[in-house]
Amino acid sequence: MYPLVKLAGGFTSLISRDTNTSGTIGQLVLREELQLLIEESENAGKVNKKEGTAIRKLIDMRDQRVNEAMRPRTEIVGVEVSSSVEEVIDIFIESGFSKIPVYEENLDNIKGFVLAYDLFKQPETISAIVRDILNVPETKRSVEMLNDFLRERISIAVVIDEFGGTAGIVTAEDLIEEVFGEIKDEYDVxxxxxxxxxxxxxxxxxxxxxxxxxxxxxxxxxxxxxxxxxxxxxxxxxxxxxxxxxxxxxxxxxxxxxxxxxxxxxxxxxxxxxxxxxx
Incomplete structure (x- = not known):
């Protein structure tokens, strides 16, 4: 999967360029260039047909915003920064997630996130293992968000609404599922x-x-x-x-x-x- 994700990173950069190209004609020309590049990559054996299909889907979703792919606020599983380590361990076990947002007082004040892996370090408090989290506007394009995830090697962000509140969270897994969901279904018997x-x-x-x-x-x-x-x-x-x-x-x-x-x-x-x- 890594070569495909790496290739997707390059395509997300090109697609981001596509959305900033002035004029409809310019966008159509670049879109045709991308389609031709996919065909050439398939013919050269650099990607197979299923991977090519996924990348075409990536191009087709260039106008999607992160609020269409995010986990909405009502479905966020988070922990208060003052929670005990034992409480957080229980939440990880119950939710099955590998990462959980950490907030102070309410979900409009998300301070960061914790990884289940970091609990093996036996921290005395949760605040000791809180990692920084990215805040992005809900109007951000999904392809740009995926490109940020791949480039910065991060995997979670808080989606902020127009009033400055938390609309939801989006993860690299969410966006990859949007792009590669059909292929995953075919491979994952x-x-x-x-x-x-x-x-x-x-x-x-x-x-x-x-x-x-x-x-x-x-x-x-x-x-x-x-x-x-x-x-x-x-x-x-x-x-x-x-x-x-x-x-x-x-x-x-x-x-x-x-x-x-x-x-x-x-x-x-x-x-x-x-x-x-x-x-």
Whole structure:
């Protein structure tokens, strides 16, 4: 993946130039140059077809703003700077995140962020391991933000609204998912997994279709205005459950193995016995 990310860095620089080129004709010419460069790179074997598709998607998203890709304020998992180390460890475990914003009093005053890795240093206080965080306007272009992440080797920023408050946070992972999401789905076969792990337990990717699951295991998952098991869970709960959450839906016990703010990626599903259903 590194060569592709490195190449993407070069393209984000060119695309940033594209957005600053005066005149529609100038933008169209540069866009054609970029498309030609992709084709030449594919023909020369420097990138494969899937990588070329991702870079074309990067070009197509040149007008997207970071507020379209950010995790909104209401979904931010943060910690107060005065929190104990033990409290922060618990939040890392519950959220499954590798980095968490640190604020003072409220989310409009984010002071920085902490990495889960830094907790291995056994700090006495959280403030001892707080790292600086970048503040960016919500109107910043996503391609420019991705270019900043790649160039500065940082991976998280606070998105500021027009009134100076925190609109959300954006991470390198969020933007890379926007660009390479389709390729990740093709490579990451685990997301399409659907297998029985014990007599009464199933590991299922969030994108696996209900029809496929029922046909394979005869589980009787009800049909509705959804196609996938992730859609079934969101229909039952009215939300995207957090990673690590355990819930029930009808006769099923569901453990959310992996999820993001946008989708359910992996679950463990088991059938409840009669006593659990009636109890």
């Amino acid at each position: 685990e997301e399409n997994v659907c297998r029985k792990t014990t007599d009464n337990e199933y590991l299922i990717g969030g994108n696996v279709e209900i029809d496929s699951i029922n046909e394979k295991f005869d589980l009787g998952i009800p049909e509705g205005d959804y196609n996938t098991v992730g859609g079934f869970i969101m229909s039952e709960t009215g939300r995207i459950p957090a990673q690590g959450e355990i819930l029930t839906a009808g006769v099923f016990k569901i453990h959310i193995i992996r999820s993001t703010s946008r989708r359910i990626e992996m679950i463990k599903l088991s059938l409840l016995d009669e006593s659990q259903i009636n109890g």
